[in-house]
Amino acid sequence: MFLKELPDYAFSLAEVTAEIFKRLVAVQVQQLIMQLRSRSVGSSDDKSAKVANGNGDSGATCTNGVAKNTIIAEPTTHILSWPEYVLYQIVTPLFLITCSPNFIILLWFTCTKCDGSFMKLYNDHFVKDGVVTTLVSIWSSISIINPFTLCLIYGYALFALLLQIMVPGPRAEGPVTPKGNVPVYKDNGFSCYVITMVTFAGLTYYLKQHGMSPTIVYDRFGEILGALNIFSLLICLVLYFKGKYMPSTEDNSTTGNPLFDYYWGTELYPRIFGVDVKVFTNCRFGMTVWPLLVCIFALKSYELHGFVDSMFVCTFLQMFYFTKFFWWEAGYMGTIDIMMDRAGFYICWGCLVYIAGLYGSVSLYMVNHPVQLGVGLTALLLTVGILSTIVNFWADMQKQQVRNSNGNCLIWGKKPDIIRAKYRIENGDVKESILLASGFWGISRHFHYNAEWLLAFAWSVPGLFENVMPYVYFIWLLILLSHRSFRDDTKCHNKYKQYWEQYRQKSSGSKEMVLQELKGSSPPNFP
Ligand SMILES: NC(=O)C1=CN([C@@H]2O[C@H](COP(=O)(O)OP(=O)(O)OC[C@H]3O[C@@H](n4cnc5c(N)ncnc54)[C@H](OP(=O)(O)O)[C@@H]3O)[C@@H](O)[C@H]2O)C=CC1
Numbered sequence: 001m002f003l004k005e006l007p008d009y010a011f012s013l014a015e016v017t018a019e020i021f022k023r024l025v026a027v028q029v030q031q032l033i034m035q036l037r038s039r040s041v042g043s044s045d046d047k048s049a050k051v052a053n054g055n056g057d058s059g060a061t062c063t064n065g066v067a068k069n070t071i072i073a074e075p076t077t078h079i080l081s082w083p084e085y086v087l088y089q090i091v092t093p094l095f096l097i098t099c100s101p102n103f104i105i106l107l108w109f110t111c112t113k114c115d116g117s118f119m120k121l122y123n124d125h126f127v128k129d130g131v132v133t134t135l136v137s138i139w140s141s142i143s144i145i146n147p148f149t150l151c152l153i154y155g156y157a158l159f160a161l162l163l164q165i166m167v168p169g170p171r172a173e174g175p176v177t178p179k180g181n182v183p184v185y186k187d188n189g190f191s192c193y194v195i196t197m198v199t200f201a202g203l204t205y206y207l208k209q210h211g212m213s214p215t216i217v218y219d220r221f222g223e224i225l226g227a228l229n230i231f232s233l234l235i236c237l238v239l240y241f242k243g244k245y246m247p248s249t250e251d252n253s254t255t256g257n258p259l260f261d262y263y264w265g266t267e268l269y270p271r272i273f274g275v276d277v278k279v280f281t282n283c284r285f286g287m288t289v290w291p292l293l294v295c296i297f298a299l300k301s302y303e304l305h306g307f308v309d310s311m312f313v314c315t316f317l318q319m320f321y322f323t324k325f326f327w328w329e330a331g332y333m334g335t336i337d338i339m340m341d342r343a344g345f346y347i348c349w350g351c352l353v354y355i356a357g358l359y360g361s362v363s364l365y366m367v368n369h370p371v372q373l374g375v376g377l378t379a380l381l382l383t384v385g386i387l388s389t390i391v392n393f394w395a396d397m398q399k400q401q402v403r404n405s406n407g408n409c410l411i412w413g414k415k416p417d418i419i420r421a422k423y424r425i426e427n428g429d430v431k432e433s434i435l436l437a438s439g440f441w442g443i444s445r446h447f448h449y450n451a452e453w454l455l456a457f458a459w460s461v462p463g464l465f466e467n468v469m470p471y472v473y474f475i476w477l478l479i480l481l482s483h484r485s486f487r488d489d490t491k492c493h494n495k496y497k498q499y500w501e502q503y504r505q506k507s508s509g510s511k512e513m514v515l516q517e518l519k520g521s522s523p524p525n526f527p
C-alpha cells in the first residue's frame with residue numbers, strides 16, 4: 001500500500017489525514033450533487049484561471065502601484081449547492097449547538113460520578129434510564145444559578161476584563177481583513193497571565209490560612225459548568241444582535257439564516273466599549289481559566305493523596321504549554337481562530353465553556369486516578385513533553401520571524417526559502433504575504449501539529465489505560481487538527497492560488513507521488 005512509500009521523516013500526520021479527508025469529502029459531495037442534479041455554481045478555480053495558469057501573464061489589470069506583470073491571486077466566492085447548504089449551515093450548527101453543552105456536562109459527570117468510566121455511564125445510566133432521561137436528571141440535579149456560581153464567574157470575568165484594559169503592552173497588528181481593516185491589539189497577554197497566576201497563588205495562601213481552599217471549584221464544578229453554559233449561550237445571542245445591528249467594523253454580514261449566524265457569528269472583530277471581544281473570550285477567559293483549573297485540580301489531588309507524580313507530569317507540562325502560549329500570544333492573532341472565525345457560538349461558546357470542560361478534563365480525571373509513575377517514566381514524559389513544546393513554539397516562531405523581518409532573517413542558520421504571494425482583497429487592494437518554504441515549514445505544511453499531539457499524549461498518558469477518559473482531549477485534538485489542516489489548506493489555496501500550489505509543491509516533495517496514489521488524480525476543486 002501507499003503507506004509503505006512514505007518517507008519516514010518528512011510527514012505531518014495532519015497533512016496526510018487532511019488530504020484523505022479532503023478527497024473523500026470532495027468525491028462524496030460531487031457524487032451527491034450529480035445524483036440530485038442540483039445546481040452547482042462557479043467553481044472557484046475556474047474563476048481564478050486568470051491567475052491560476054501560472055504563466056505569469058495574468059494580473060495585467062492590477063492596481064495600487066503593483067507592477068503590470070505581477071501575478072495576483074484574485075478573490076473568489078463559492079456559492080453553496082443546496083446539499084452543502086443543508087450540511088454546513090443547518091445540520092452542523094444544529095448538531096453542535098444542541099450536543100456540545102450536553103457533551104461537556106456528560107464529561108464532568110463521567111469523571112466525577114462514574115469513576116471516569118464511559119462504560120459505567122453507559123451501563124448504569126444510558127441502558128437503565130435512556131440517554132434523554134439521564135441528561136435531564138443530570139441537568140436538574142445541578143443548581144446552576146446560585147450566589148456562588150454568579151460571584152465566581154462574574155468576579156473572575158471582571159478581574160480578567162480589568163487586566164485586559166489596564167495592563168500595558170506594546171502595540172501589535174493582526175493580519176489585514178478581507179475588507180482591508182488592520183486590527184490593532186495590546187500585546188499584554190503574558191503580563192495578564194503572570195498577574196493572574198500570582199494573584200491565584202496569593203488567594204490560595206490566604207484561603208488556606210483561613211481554613212478554606214480554592215478546591216471548592218472542583219467540588220462544585222458541575223454547577224460552574226452549568227452556569228457557564230447558560231451565560232455563554234446568552235453572550236452569543238448578544239453578539240449575534242450586536243453584529244447584525246451595531247457592528248464595530250465592515251467585517252460583518254448575515255446570511256439570512258439565524259441558526260447559522262448564531263453559530264458562526266455575524267462579526268469578525270467585535271469590540272464593546274473598545275474591548276476586543278475575541279481577545280477576551282479566547283485569551284483572557286478560556287486560555288486563562290484552563291491553567292487556573294489545572295492548578296486547582298492539582299491542589300485537590302494533593303489534598304486527597306499528597307504528592308502524586310502522574311499529576312505532577314500532567315500539571316507541569318500543561319503549565320509549560322500555557323506559558324509558551326502567552327509568550328507567543330501575538331502570533332495567535334494571525335491564526336484562523338482570529339482571522340476567519342467570527343464571534344459566534346463556535347469560537348466564543350467554545351472558548352468560554354468547551355476549554356474549561358474538555359481541555360481541563362485530563363487534570364479533572366487525574367484527581368481520582370492517582371498513579372505513581374516512578375522516576376524513570378516521569379523523567380521520560382517530562383522530556384518528551386518539553387521537547388514537543390519547544391518544537392511547536394519554534395515552528396510557530398519561524399513563521400512569525402520571517403514575516404516580521406520581511407524575510408531578512410536566518411532559518412536554521414540559512415537564508416529562508418520564501419515565496420512572496422500577492423493577492424487581492426475584497427475591496428480591490430493588493431496585498432503581499434510571505435510564505436516560508438524552509439525550516440519546519442519546508443518539511444511539511446503543519447509539522448508543528450505533530451509536536452502538539454505528542455505533547456498532549458505526554459500529559460494524558462500518566463492516566464494510564466484503565467479508561468478512555470484521559471484521552472478525550474487527545475482524540476479531540478486528532479480530529480480538530482486534521483480538520484484544521486484541511487480548512488487552512490482550503491483557505492490558503494483560495495487566498496494565494498498558484499502561490500499556494502508552489503508552496504505545496506516545495507513542502508511536499510516526494511510525498512505528492514504518494515498522495516496521487518490515493519485517487520490517481522490531481523487535487524479536487526476547493527470549496
Ligand atoms: N490545542 C489546541 O486545541 C490547538 C492548538 N493549536 C496550536 O496553535 C498554533 C497555531 O496553529 P494554527 O492556528 O492551526 O495555525 P498555523 O500555525 O497552522 O497557521 C496557519 C496560517 O499561517 C499562514 N501560513 C500558512 N503556511 C505558511 C507558511 N508556509 N509561511 C508563512 N505563513 C503561513 C496562513 O495565514 P496567512 O493568511 O496569514 O497567510 C495560515 O492560515 C500551533 O502551535 C498549533 O499546534 C492549533 C489549533 C488547536
Ligand SMILES: CC(C)=CCC[C@@H](C)[C@H]1CC[C@H]2C3=CC=C4C[C@@H](O)CC[C@]4(C)[C@H]3CC[C@]12C
Nearest residue numbers: 096100287325332337345346347350351354355
Ligand atoms: C464544539 C465546539 C463548539 C468547539 C469549539 C472549539 C474551540 C474551543 C477550539 C477550536 C480551536 C482551538 C484552539 C486553537 C488554537 C489554540 C492555540 C494553542 O496554542 C492554545 C489553544 C488554542 C487557543 C485552542 C483553544 C480551543 C479552540 C479555540
